Amino acid sequence: MRNLGWKTGMAGGKALLILLAYQHKCTERFHDYRDNEVLIERDKDNFISLKVHEHIIAKFHYRVSETVNALSSSVVWSQNCDVTGSSCNCSTGWIRFWERCYIFISNDTTRDKASEACRNYVAKLAMPKVQAMNNFLVDHMTSPMAWLGLSDQETEGEFKWSDGERLSSFTSWSAGHPLDNGPGFVKIAKDNGSWYNVEWNKRSGYICTKKC
Numbered sequence: 001m002r003n004l005g006w007k008t009g010m011a012g013g014k015a016l017l018i019l020l021a022y023q024h025k026c027t028e029r030f031h032d033y034r035d036n037e038v039l040i041e042r043d044k045d046n047f048i049s050l051k052v053h054e055h056i057i058a059k060f061h062y063r064v065s066e067t068v069n070a071l072s073s074s075v076v077w078s079q080n081c082d083v084t085g086s087s088c089n090c091s092t093g094w095i096r097f098w099e100r101c102y103i104f105i106s107n108d109t110t111r112d113k114a115s116e117a118c119r120n121y122v123a124k125l126a127m128p129k130v131q132a133m134n135n136f137l138v139d140h141m142t143s144p145m146a147w148l149g150l151s152d153q154e155t156e157g158e159f160k161w162s163d164g165e166r167l168s169s170f171t172s173w174s175a176g177h178p179l180d181n182g183p184g185f186v187k188i189a190k191d192n193g194s195w196y197n198v199e200w201n202k203r204s205g206y207i208c209t210k211k212c
Ligand SMILES: [Ca+2]
Pocket: 152, 156, 157, 179, 180, 181, 182, 183, 184, 185
């Protein structure tokens, strides 16, 4: 976990707050178990800060923090909250989530053809690296199963996303998956968001994603 440090002191908190004031960010509110109102903010680099009464209590990078995964799944981010500072529009047929666009294809397709189809869109197969993204995919899938951009094709047992990043703290494996010495590819199920480790030639729909 890349923890940037707990900021409990007034001076440190204020300094970070001033820095953040110059960035575009998305803010959502929720109540903790003591009923304190907590602000959770996501900036353009996908750093997430937690604040109580304007004091930053923690700052994380969402991709590598289980804590933030747990929180971000309980916080409903405004889907179109723009932290890029520029307009972020998706073409017709694509749906926006955070700073990316997604297209959901229901045609039964093998993994290699699905990957090729995404490349033709200058996109990659979807990479749900946090619970909130996994939930978004499930909500919009148009097929019972869909290919994801996750595989252990290079090294058995070492799953990597199609952008080269290694599988981190968030996973959504179905019971018994991934399979030992098993197939190299992964599908997501619409009914519960679980991931299944399958062979490349099992046909299903797929999801492509690209930056907007
Ligand atoms: Ca495998």
